[in-house]
Amino acid sequence: MATGQQALDAAQLIGVDWGSTSLRAFLIGADGLALAERANGDGASVISGAGAFAAALDEVAGDWMRARPALPVVACGMVGSLHGWLDVPYAACPADARALATGMLPSPGGAESKQILIAPGLLCDESGLPPDVMRGEETQIIGALHLQPQLSEGACIVLPGTHSKWAQVRHGKIRRFATHMTGELYAVLRKHSVLGRLMEESAFNEAAFLDGVEAARRHGHLGVAHQMFAARTLGVTGRMAPAALGDYLSGLLIGHEFRAGLAWREQAGLETAPLALVGSAELCRRYQVALRHYSGERALALDNTAPAGLLLLARAAGLAPSQSTSLESV
Known part of the structure; x- marks a missing residue:
């Protein structure tokens, strides 16, 4: 990354995820x-009130904002939720950068605090199905389309995490998406259920992980609620070491996510379209291993695409200089 002053001079936007x-x-x-880049632990779930949000932002980026007061600030994520700085209504699928930018709202606050624009989340509300929502991932998807324009025509983009998102993209728009609570389910089962009692911490055990993926692929029709219990019985019977049980459970849950996600992708006619992973290197590695085992594919792996997405939203709102290759494609 550039030095402090070089970065300040070259920046077109202060972006906040x-x-x-x-x-x-x-x-x-x-x-x-x-x-x-800077970060701290002042997440939207641990602070409340406009003053606290303004103070948290000032702590992490206040010197940037004072050094370049005309530089726009755009934020995405749970900061725009009911429990965030401002409840910004969801934009509806299908959506692109322009649709999301249209829904941005300014942060509340007095004249002494810098006003920022907060991006909306995204709502998928298809007939006959419960609604699905995301906040922050839509900006990462828009950023991925900007950084990898070949995905815009048609792709399936997967964002592993606490609540994994599978998104279908066509003609530069997020058409629909589905949330899988894989990461949260794993954490709850490991920390607060009988399954975690035999598990020991260890380095990633790929063989045990793939055993779990294979169980979901081959015997997923038995149901995940039944198959999860194997993360205990394999330990109780001595057929799997305690240090391997956690990765077995991880592979089983991710395997079920792929079982559903790949079928959903095929139903949308995107089975031959690119599949991309967006997220941390560690999580994407697990998903890449699972995908290769499950279908033989290798996904395009991208790191943090939120900065690119935030810039696209700023450009769509007329806050940052445009480039001829940017907005037209997303």
Whole structure:
């Protein structure tokens, strides 16, 4: 990354990815990449009130805002939720950068605090199905389309995490998406259920992980609620070491996610379209291993695409200089 002053001089935007448990701020250059990055633990779920949100943002990016007071600030994520700084209504699928930018709202606050624009989340509300929502991932998807334009025509984009998202993209728009609570389910089962009692911490055990993936692939028709109990019985009977049980459970849950997600992708006619993973390297590695075992595919893996997405939203709102290759494609 650039030095402090170089980053400040080159930045077109201060972008903020504000989740439930953390706050990440970026100085973003014209290419959509982060020139500088800072983070702290002031997530939207641990603070409340307009003053607390303004103070948290000032702590992580206040010197940037004072050094370049005309530089716009755009935030995405749970900061725009009911329990965030401001409840910003969801935009509806299908949506692109322009639709999301249209839904951005300014943060509340007095004249002494800098006003920022907060992006809406995204709502998928298809007839006959319960609604699904995301906050923050839609900005990452828009960023992925900007950084990898070949995905815009048609792709399935997967964002592993506490609540994994599978999104279908066509003609530069997020058409629909589905949430899988894989990460949260794993954490709850490991920490608060009988399954975790035999598990021991260890380095990633790929063989045990793939055993779980294979169980979901081959015997998933038995149901995940039944198959999960094997993470105990394999330990009780001595057929799997305690240090391997956690990765077995992880593979089983991710395997069931792929079982559903790949079928959903095929039903949408995207089975031959690119599949991309967006997220941390560690999580994407697990998903890549599971995908290769499940279908023989290798996905395009991208790291944090939120800065590029935030810049696209700023451009769509007329807050940052446009580039001829940016908005037309997303």
